[in-house]
Amino acid sequence: MSPRGWALVALAGLALALVVAAALLIPWNRPPAPRADQLAALGDLPADQVARSREFRAALRPGGYASLAVGLLIALALGLTPLGSRLVELAGRPFGGHWVAQAVLGGLAVVLVADLVTLPFSAWRQAVLTRYGLSTNGWAGWLVDLLKSYAVSAVIGAVALLGFYAVIRLAPRWWWAFGAAGAAGLVVLLSFVLPVLVEPVFNRFTPMEQGPLRTELMAMAARDGVPVRDVLVADASRRTRAVNAYVSGIGPTRRVVVYDTLLREAPPAEVTAVVAHELGHARDRDVTVGTLTGALGAAAAVVALYLIGSWAPLLRLAGVDSVAEPRAFPLLVALVTVVGLVAAPVQALISRRVEARADAHALALTDDPSAFESMQRRLATINLADPDPPRWEYLYSASHPSTVERMAAARAYAREAGR
């Protein structure tokens, strides 16, 4: 069988593994709380607060969708015309067109162009966040964060590009197999290593001071069977007013991270509810499952890119001879961009189901539905979330159940517990 035939077999196998993993590991049978409860919850929220959140979301929308559209257009313009391949050539020219220069500098140039074209929309977003008082870091802080994230992406991108095109040169016929394994490995590595390496670039972490809250959180984690090494406080307030918490690391490195904004804004019972939700993610191994399915998806994507990218009409459009040359990188970016836009609602649906399970875990662990509900109200108020967003937007991009869904879930829990 030819490498192409094997690639088809591998793709079918990976797709099957993904479907099986998703069917077994995603909590599909977790329908949202009844709509009547949601509407009742919505009615209980202050009307002016709901109006302000909706105004804020409406202000973000034009820039957000324009950014998606322009990002797609530029990816297609670079990938499906010879423009992109010429850009890669241009980047490699000072080095005599050496493949390393084309692969690394050309690849980064393509990504940089896409970033720069959508930069005005990022600035728009920052302006809206500042106008509504959510962003606190100012334009200088925003720019520093932007440059830091460019630097982090450039380092990771350069290593990935160099590795990818080195593999292609070493195994011209079977690169897709090594590439798939490498992409899967990279997803695993980034998922476990990145938080530890990258978090400190953006935030400073200090152990939470000794006291009843810290004791309660450590005890709750132990009771839940997910012992944590420490509870850390992140200095998120220098960038944002938004509140959040998360659990990162695995096994002996697991720690709870709480935004200082959350400690400032919410009473201890609500902080406990947030952390209980995060412990739910740790207990159900949501990060591990996400990493595993992400790794399978990345491997499948490399094989699919090899198969689709070898299609002659696409190569002609891109002005290249083979998908394996660095000049074809813009074509790969175009394909990945399209797939990303199409896959977004599926990813959002999976994320919402997983988040709903973590909510249920938090309710059961704390047995305090009223703290859970007031925490949801507070999160929505501070983060200016639309408590009941438009259906189409919810289906396309909501990573969490809506505020009214989460409030309704707390009420359903209270009812079942007989309270």
Ligand SMILES: [Zn+2]
């Ligand atoms: Zn969550």
